[in-house]
Amino acid sequence: MGQKNKRNRSHKPHKTRKPKFQHPGRKNRSNKHDLPADEWTQAQQELDQQLRKLGLYCKEIAGDGNCLFRSLSDQFYGNTKQHSKIRKEICEYLERNRDHFQYFVEDDKTFDYHLSQMKKDGTYGGNMELVGFAQLHGVDIKIYQPGTIYVIEGNEIDNGSTKEVRTRRTLHIIYHSWEHYSSVRNIQGPHSGDPKIISEVNNSHSLVEDLNSKLYSFLSFSQ
Template identity: 40%
Template sequence: MAHKREERAKRDALRKERQARKHGYLEGDENFVGFSNQLATQGLKLKDIPGDGNCLFRALADQLEGDMSEHMRHRRETVDYIIQHRSEFEPFVEDGQPFERYVRNLAQNGTFGGNDALVAFSCLHNVNIIIHRFNEPCLQVTASDSPSARELHVSYHNGDHYSSVRRITDPGVGPGVVEHEKLPTKSDKKARHQSRHKVKSSVETNEMEGTMIETVTSATQCRDVSLIEQTLVDTSFDVDATISMILQLMDIQEASTSSHEPHSVTQEPKLESSQTMESSRATACALSVEANKGGNAVMNSSQMDSKNKPGKPRERLHDESRHLSNRQRKEKAKRERKERRLDEQRGRARTSHHQLSSQQDNNMRDLDRTTAAMETLSI
């Protein structure tokens, strides 16, 4: 409070010093040239308003009607509006002074008008007031979000004076009409914020989906990205469910492949045994023919067959069957090792997923707090 009183005292002293220049303020303002150049880049110019304590209502009257001499009427109307809406303005009365004294002082000629008077004037006439400042962004008092709402443009100088802002080509007669790009209203700011939020959410969603795909790939060793993406969609982006489904699909495919391998192996012994038996029969027939020619004892083909049948082909089949059994045991042990590794990877994937979810929740909470803060500032 003490700091505000000191600032108010300084402004009062400056106003008294400048009351001698009742016919103009800008002539002695050291920032006049810079401020003028700043507005000129926007096609605007300053209209000088006397620094007699009525500058705010003079500038607003010049903008609204083109006649600053009507400042006292606008002052009375503004004070009446504040009194009628006391509950909205009383909490913002400075220095803790009673509301009655505050409105009584504001109604007097030459009393400096501040933010409360700007807000009341804006609401009373349903206009938006744009306040230009030197080397600082414009401020806006918004009474209507309608695109057709009228704008009044004033300038704020050195913390204690208001001037009227007009187009460079404006002769200075009649109401002020500033045609330039309007400042964003509250609804515009909210829409722009929602648009930024959507873009950010989209980027975060893509990043999160990429992280999910990496997690599933790491846990399952599956390189089919399209399959992982489709499975994530089917499971509503549940990483654990996706990993489980991918592993089941891989197990089914592996089981299907394994079921075909023993069948192809068992065909070879049968084929080899059949070929050996045919060869034995051919050999037996040849020996029988030679024996008949040479007068030796004859061994018919049926005896040769009976001698060869229990021999090498049967032992070879037994060995290969035992080899196949050993191979199946090795494959089973390999699958068990793979399942143990996958269980470990699933555990790491779940931990990573939980950490990602926790981080996402924190980010959303931070975003909500930022949104609330921005909306508070906009208000």
């Protein structure tokens, strides 16, 4: 989870250790990653065990504020180098669909402010950016947390026309309690390139349903 890797350690399941983070982006973000050592260790071990049962492990991703975009890049392109491209295209997609996403901005900030900050390298991404990427590329994103898995579905915002049912590609990332994202890999590999995750996971929860419910509640209250 957010571990730093200097020598091919991303090619095998990592050892438990507490990462160091430097996030130059959102200065006012809460420091949830500053957990007591026992809580961090317990969460780490629980997630490691959960992943191992699925034949998976956490690939270390730099904690530089770009971790969400690096994780998506590793899953989508097979490496973390395309994080700037992904950030740019997500921001452009959110801007084009502001009527849908403007209600999901956190911390009492305006949508325009959120977007202006999100365009900057090192700014944390979150649920809105994940939903935007899933919809833009028509993929599902499974988000692993200790004891649970959320699924962001790559449904189009406006689905007025009948579309052919097809199996969407699924990306796999981890969200840690200290507000950090990592990529997921098969224990048996490949450890670089296309992840080719093989995992059958049921009892997952759709984050898109939560967001749509939030939008519905907002619109109902404002009428």
